[in-house]
Amino acid sequence: MSQLVIQNDMTNVFSNNDSALSAIAAFASQSSTLDGQDHHAQHTAAAQNVYVHTSSPNTGDPAVTTHSPYTPGPPFEYQMPQEKMVLPVNDYPGDYGFEIYFGEKTPSAPKNAQYTHSSILNKLFVKMNVTCPIHFKCNVPPPQGCIIKATPIFKRAQHIKDIVTRCPNHKITDTGTPNHIPVNHLIRVEMPTGRHNVQYNYGADGRESVSVLYENPQVGTEYSTVLFKFMCLSSCVGGINRRPLMLVFTFENMEGQVLGRRAVEMRVCSCPGRDRAQEEKRVMRRDTLTHGQCKREEQNCDIPEIRERNTETVVSPVSSLLGKRRRQNGDPESEEYFLKIRGREKYDILKRVKEALDLMEYVAPRQQELYRIHEREEGNRLVRQIATRFLKREHDQHLNKGTILQSKLINNNSSGGGHSSNFKF
Numbered sequence: 001m002s003q004l005v006i007q008n009d010m011t012n013v014f015s016n017n018d019s020a021l022s023a024i025a026a027f028a029s030q031s032s033t034l035d036g037q038d039h040h041a042q043h044t045a046a047a048q049n050v051y052v053h054t055s056s057p058n059t060g061d062p063a064v065t066t067h068s069p070y071t072p073g074p075p076f077e078y079q080m081p082q083e084k085m086v087l088p089v090n091d092y093p094g095d096y097g098f099e100i101y102f103g104e105k106t107p108s109a110p111k112n113a114q115y116t117h118s119s120i121l122n123k124l125f126v127k128m129n130v131t132c133p134i135h136f137k138c139n140v141p142p143p144q145g146c147i148i149k150a151t152p153i154f155k156r157a158q159h160i161k162d163i164v165t166r167c168p169n170h171k172i173t174d175t176g177t178p179n180h181i182p183v184n185h186l187i188r189v190e191m192p193t194g195r196h197n198v199q200y201n202y203g204a205d206g207r208e209s210v211s212v213l214y215e216n217p218q219v220g221t222e223y224s225t226v227l228f229k230f231m232c233l234s235s236c237v238g239g240i241n242r243r244p245l246m247l248v249f250t251f252e253n254m255e256g257q258v259l260g261r262r263a264v265e266m267r268v269c270s271c272p273g274r275d276r277a278q279e280e281k282r283v284m285r286r287d288t289l290t291h292g293q294c295k296r297e298e299q300n301c302d303i304p305e306i307r308e309r310n311t312e313t314v315v316s317p318v319s320s321l322l323g324k325r326r327r328q329n330g331d332p333e334s335e336e337y338f339l340k341i342r343g344r345e346k347y348d349i350l351k352r353v354k355e356a357l358d359l360m361e362y363v364a365p366r367q368q369e370l371y372r373i374h375e376r377e378e379g380n381r382l383v384r385q386i387a388t389r390f391l392k393r394e395h396d397q398h399l400n401k402g403t404i405l406q407s408k409l410i411n412n413n414s415s416g417g418g419h420s421s422n423f424k425f
Contacts, residue, residue: 086160087153087207087248089263097139098251098260101223109273111364116272120280123265124247125272128233131190135223136249138260142214145254148226149201150187151209155244155265163206166232167239174231185210186240187247190227214251230268240268274362288336 093099102117102124109116115126126132136148152164165184166174177183182200187210189198197213217224234240245267251260269275341347360368 087151088261089153089246089248090261091263092258092261093139094251094258094260095140096142096251096259098262099137099139100249100262100264101135101137103133103135109276111271111273113273116276117264118276118280121265121276121283123267123276123279125267125269125276126230127270127272128268129229129231131227131229133225133227134249135225136214136251137217137223138214138251141216142251142259143253146214146259147199147211147252148214149209149211149250149252150189150228151207151248151250152186152266153207153246153248155246159243161205162243163208164245165208165239167236169238170232170236182208184208186230186232188229188231190229211252230266232268233270234268285336 105119106116109125114130115124115132117124124132154160154162154164164186166186171183174183180200181188185200185208187208189210189212191198191212197215199211201209201211203209212226215224232239234245235242244265247264247266249262249264250258252258267275339350341350363371
């Protein structure tokens with residue numbers, strides 16, 4: 001009897017096939033939506049519990065299971081700061097007077113320098129995979145738990161959204177990287193206190209950065225020092241690819257609020273001293289020409305230049321065209337001169353001499369010394385050759401003179417009838 005009732009009910013339910021199929025489809029769609037939302041909520045809760053677990057001070061104790069991802073944990077109240085696609089690069093000391101220091105200012109740097117900072121360009125030149133100390137301080141004591149985050153970005157507007165990362169070649173060949181350091185990060189931090197105060201981050205847009213816990217300066221010191229390493233060259237194809245870089249340091253509290261910011265240009269190269277000298281010279285020459293053009297327009301005066309017309313030769317310093325920084329330097333070697341030359345041939349000769357002198361500045365001192373020794377030896381050899389030829393010619397002339405005198409003596413004796421000759425040797 002019960003089987004007959006069930007069959008009758010099923011017959012009534014599926015009597016209208018279209019309405020039944022529509023109801024089943026709607027029910028299935030609603031169920032899958034609810035399941036997906038439930039699964040997403042569970043996954044989010046698990047991720048929050050894991051974050052609390054990793055940030056808990058008891059994670060090192062295996063016996064503590066209070067914050068395990070498989071047990072209920074405290075509510076997740078920390079709000080991650082919203083990442084910006086365009087990171088500000090303006091200097092902002094903030095209420096705590098956040099400052100950055102690269103060491104004493106120097107007018108130049110040796111070619112074998114591992115790192116150097118140009119105060120004229122506000123640019124850091126550093127070798128790849130060498131330790132570069134950078135100093136930080138706050139004029140007002142900050143709250144506990146503040147961090148310094150270093151983020152590399154591209155300087156130009158067309159590349160500002162691109163992520164700065166290492167090139168594939170250096171990532172593949174880097175086999176000695178510790179497990180806690182991502183191999184694709186450009187910046188690394190060497191902390192003598194261990195790796196627990198350093199954290200390598202990925203922003204919401206994939207931007208790479210490294211954070212280090214800010215420590216107050218030691219007794220008797222003014223700054224807190226952090227040791228950085230840069231693991232790829234600015235010229236590497238597939239990575240930075242010769243695009244200008246900027247290094248942004250942000251001073252943040254535990255909630256992710258920015259308390260201060262400092263930005264500096266950066267170039268990772270194989271010869272920091274040489275590249276700094278070249279860029280400073282290029283910028284100062286550009287400023288000189290720009291300033292000189294303005295002076296010509298104001299005073300309606302002509303600046304001595306190299307021209308092909310026939311004029312008298314005049315050498316004049318262009319100190320009046322130099323900026324305040326150049327004029328206050330007082331170094332005659334850094335002062336520029338313009339030379340007017342009459343005649344194209346003289347101009348070409350002096351141009352080659354000038355190019356040779358400029359190239360000598362890029363030759364290592366050891367190579368210059370070897371070149372001078374070689375030239376000295378060559379000069380001595382030429383002097384010996386010339387002296388040998390001169391002495392040989394003098395000797396030959398004396399021999400010829402003696403032969404001539406002897407022949408005259410013989411002739412006189414034969415013509416004089418045996419009289420004695422007055423010739424003496």
